[in-house]
Amino acid sequence: MDCGRRNTKKYNFRCPDLKELRKLASFVLDPLDFKQRHGKLLSILSADVVEGLLSVLVQFYDPLYRCFTFPDFQLMPTLEEYSHLLGIPVSSRVPFSVLEEIPRSNLIAEALHLKKSEIEAHWVKKGGLFGLPSDFLIKEATAFAQAGSVDAFEAIFVLLIYGLALFPNIDGFVDVNAIRLFLIGNPVPTLLGDMYFSLHSSSVQVVYFALASDTCFCGEQTILEIIDSCGEFSNVPLIGTQGGINYNPALACRQLGFPLRDKPNNSLKGRSELGLRNCVALEAYTLWVKKRALELKMTYPCERPMSMVVVEPLSLPNQDIEKLEDTIIKMKQEKDMWEERFRAFSKKHEEL
Numbered sequence: 001m002d003c004g005r006r007n008t009k010k011y012n013f014r015c016p017d018l019k020e021l022r023k024l025a026s027f028v029l030d031p032l033d034f035k036q037r038h039g040k041l042l043s044i045l046s047a048d049v050v051e052g053l054l055s056v057l058v059q060f061y062d063p064l065y066r067c068f069t070f071p072d073f074q075l076m077p078t079l080e081e082y083s084h085l086l087g088i089p090v091s092s093r094v095p096f097s098v099l100e101e102i103p104r105s106n107l108i109a110e111a112l113h114l115k116k117s118e119i120e121a122h123w124v125k126k127g128g129l130f131g132l133p134s135d136f137l138i139k140e141a142t143a144f145a146q147a148g149s150v151d152a153f154e155a156i157f158v159l160l161i162y163g164l165a166l167f168p169n170i171d172g173f174v175d176v177n178a179i180r181l182f183l184i185g186n187p188v189p190t191l192l193g194d195m196y197f198s199l200h201s202s203s204v205q206v207v208y209f210a211l212a213s214d215t216c217f218c219g220e221q222t223i224l225e226i227i228d229s230c231g232e233f234s235n236v237p238l239i240g241t242q243g244g245i246n247y248n249p250a251l252a253c254r255q256l257g258f259p260l261r262d263k264p265n266n267s268l269k270g271r272s273e274l275g276l277r278n279c280v281a282l283e284a285y286t287l288w289v290k291k292r293a294l295e296l297k298m299t300y301p302c303e304r305p306m307s308m309v310v311v312e313p314l315s316l317p318n319q320d321i322e323k324l325e326d327t328i329i330k331m332k333q334e335k336d337m338w339e340e341r342f343r344a345f346s347k348k349h350e351e352l
Contacts, residue, residue: 006297016168027145039087041161059299061199066247071293078252079227082188091186100180113152131175177241193240263288
């Protein structure tokens with residue numbers, strides 16, 4: 001299928017320096033116990049990022065439908081997948097909205113097991129946002145870890161992961177938005193919103209983590225419910241730290257294991273209408289995707305699959321064949337001998 005070609009877009013990926021966080025991770029004595037309390041945040045620090053692969057992937061972003069459109073199929077990151085990725089459920093609590101008041105110093109101090117005076121002494125403004133320097137937080141986390149104060153260490157360590165890995169803004173600085181998200185404890189919608197907003201505005205700030213962690217893997221999960229609407233609205237609005245956007249989860253039914261029957265505006269919606277899990281895409285949807293791929297045009301040419309080359313088996317010399325036959329005969333004789341011994345042993349065992 002020749003979908004045509006279009007020029008590639010330039011994206012600037014931001015890969016935050018996580019060396020200090022990885023050093024702090026060595027203080028986690030029981031990773032499984034940490035995972036039960038904080039999800040899979042430790043795995044983020046060891047994510048292997050290949051910028052070249054990400055650069056190729058983002059070229060397939062379809063701004064009209066908020067997904068990655070390929071010549072005959074589509075993929076899109078979803079709330080369910082990000083929840084699985086982080087090991088953190090999508091909470092029923094009100095998500096981040098940017099409208100929250102700046103948290104009071106006593107609330108931040110209580111959450112981090114620090115003194116109010118310590119928070120106020122290090123509360124500074126950078127890039128138009130208030131926050132805390134990461135070196136101050138790293139120093140406090142290290143002190144708590146060495147003193148055996150697990151709860152205090154983990155609280156500051158998790159905040160640092162929020163501020164430096166999930167929602168990075170200014171190097172060496174955990175801004176107030178990351179602190180708000182830490183206190184709310186519902187990061188999944190905001191992280192997904194940041195990913196979509198960054199792609200949509202061609203200003204990739206957090207795609208480092210959001211796309212580097214393999215977003216399409218829900219086939220291994222048992223997804224019982226899909227967040228496919230917000231009130232009476234069919235799409236899901238997302239508010240990230242950079243701005244707001246929405247996405248259409250109806251397009252993700254197939255990758256979540258449910259059939260896709262037609263294009264989005266004709267797709268059946270509602271949890272009761274998802275049908276049986278079979279990952280099937282019916283003809284009406286497939287034809288629509290191919291048409292959309294032609295309209296969008298692909299960045300890279302569609303290569304035909306390489307034809308298989310059948311290699312004729314090599315013929316063995318007669319002397320090698322004779323040796324092989326002798327070996328097979330000896331192996332058969334040994335097999336018969338051991339079977340005879342086993343039968344004799346079994347008979348003697350029964351007599352005893």
